Amino acid sequence: MTYEERLQHVSVLGAAGKMGSGILLLTAVEMADLSLKPGNKGKTFVLNAIDISDEALAGVMRYLRDQILKIAEKKVAGLRTVYAERRDLVDNDEIISQYIFDVMNVVRPTTRMESAYDSKMIFEAIKEDSALKIKIFSQINRNNSNQPWFFTNTSSIPITVLDEGAGLNGRIIGFHFYNPPAVQKLVEVIRSKNTLDEVHEFAMAYAKNLRKIVVPAHDIAGFIGNGHFMRDILYAVTEVHKLIKDMSVAEAIYAMNKISQEYLVRPMGIFQLIDYVGVDVCSFIMFVMNPFTKDEEIHSPLLDKLMGLGIKGGQFSDGSQKDGIMKYEKGKIVAVYDPVEEAYIPISRIQARVEEKLGKMPAPPAWKAIVGNKAKDEVLKTYFAEVKTAPGLGAGLTREYAKKSKDIGKHLVACGVAFSDADVNTVLLTGFFHAYGPINEYLD
């Protein structure tokens, strides 16, 4: 089966979710572009958008339309060539409208999972629950005579577990997009023990056509992205526990968030990132990873406690941040939750005290100012050289955090999750928008 034939009948499971809708969009565009090639005239391309809620599917169709409009506006020069034979389409406006129709026309929103029984490939972006995934994969596999391929977006479950659990005989691969899939360039590709070569080849071709940066990871729970992120969280939490000898919990959380954002020159502090992903999602990923990590406890009682207190984070459907470990106003942190007091403590009440404790710090460059800057390496070298010798608690915490982040990266290579230091750095640079990779020599 050729690349195009494989993509003639596809289903996305969980198509109305945050990840699923992005995968749906990218796949719909890729399939429509194939359908518009002169050689494919008359061939049908079908993409089932499968989810459990009709209401959410209606929302996803609106999202698709808005996004395809933006995509079409960007590539209208190329589309004019694609539609060169359509003499009735003259203005950019007409060409863009036709393209939106042609992409939307590939998509079939439905709540019936049976639609996937006719597909040749299945993208899965449902809940991070291995039993549920295995159940659905088995069911589709049993009822589908096409020997379909399964592309799972899991960020933490070993692919071999799903492969063997559902009896797929290697017709599965981990194809882990980053959030949001339409924007983030990174995809982690993970082969199960048995993943067929042709599935892998297809995955690489598909990623290339989507202009994604592929980082391969070994099939070890959490892969590279969450492998680093979850351990980074656990480290920050450990530090919070140390700091509360001399601070309130809210103050310690605020301090570690500040260290991990401003002083480590990252786009978000660690606790803000937990809120962004969702306290519940992070906690669940740890739960999924923990059984697979020997000699290591991937589990945070603090996160469990926060969950128990109803602190969840995550985002509203318009992409704005819900309150979590921190409280947000227009995207800005205004208060920090204190699980002891069971209340949000306004930043204004803790800021001065925390800053006094952290002591004077070398002024860090702003992440925003350097992330796209070609000369950022020099700027970072100079900054970390100052951090290296600076006195005070804040500088110490910064050094230790950076060192730990590097150790985690090294550990991921040593234990075989990542193929190389460079792969770890690529994941953090492209998937987490860090300005520099964790494996560096700034503090050596």
Next chain:
Amino acid sequence: MKKLRRKVYFVAGYNTISMGSGRKEFHPKKERPGLEDYIREAGQGTLKMIGGAQNVDECVIGNFMASRFNRQANLAAFFPYIDEGLRYKPAIRVEGACGTGGLALMSGIKSILAETAEVVLAIGFEVQNTVKAIYCADFLAPAGWAHDRKDGHAYFFPGQFSERAGAYFEKFGREITRKGFARWYRNAIENARLCETAQEYHNTIKDLEAAAMAEPNPKVFLENLTALDCSKVSDGASAIAIMSEEGLKRCGIPVSDAVEVVGYGQVEEDITKPPPDKTALTTMKKAVSNALEFAGITIDQVSTAEIHDCFTIAGIMAVEALGLAEHGKGPEYVIAGNTARDGKFPINTTGGLIGWGHPTGGTGVHMAVTLWEQLKGKAGAAQVNIPNDRPFGLMANMGGDDKTLVAIVFKR
């Protein structure tokens, strides 16, 4: 040399801000003034200088494509909105793509010459930021031959001038021509920084020529031009009064405040045909030579010009069409600084289309306003030296790809 059957004067010019990307107060997602606000501001600006609406006999408004940008036609009926005193007075709307403003001026000149009016209020405007640039390209494309649109570039007009730039590169050298573009851009921005209404008034780029030398990227935009080679999308209006001697008297304006029209060239070329030479603005050359001949002067007697630099390549070719440089020598002439504000022949002294802005239907009127200001010493910070032995100013306003041309010579 021809003689006008009676004297025609231009006076009381007014420009709104040329609004669009580049202006600090511009935000594409925020609500902005509508076309009626621009028309009214410009119209009232001129009326105030000529003693009010009761002094006006006729009105003319130039606009290219409000029917699509603003879903509005029947534009002459906006005159009474400017001032109730204009109610029931004769008014017309004219259109000639980006040469619209020039046609509005010609219409006013002809009313004075026909003695149907002593005072004509002429306005030109365009409000284009209602849509994204990619749709703006659709709305501006009818300036060319509709049959060419289907196979043209997504950015149709920029595409056509990119082709002209390519032809020019091939014939006269890419490197030197691009250096000419860069110097053209620098002059435009340096001049715009001296004019508060200019779209590039807030431009802070330090090394303008270096910025303009960045390589074009056909994947993103065009083969031979970058965004800095192009005039921007603008909202703006300009107004000016066109009068006979009688009209000046009526308004109590001394002749010394006005500039006199001493010649014009109004020329049309076949829109269905490609340009005879992609490396030259043949029609502009004809219009300018007609205007100079009409005035009985040579280009050496002209001290400054406002020319239609919708693209840097158009600016370079216009320098040649005016007869300032030989065919193929435009870039050298510009690189040598001749067209800069302190050069031998300052061009586009408030920034031109690239620096001041290009509200398409308003541009021709804006050119006349700038020349009136320069020749009368009213250009403020943007004032250039107008030597006594060269008391003439020239404008060349172009519609489409060298199709509709209006050139006018003014005398101080």
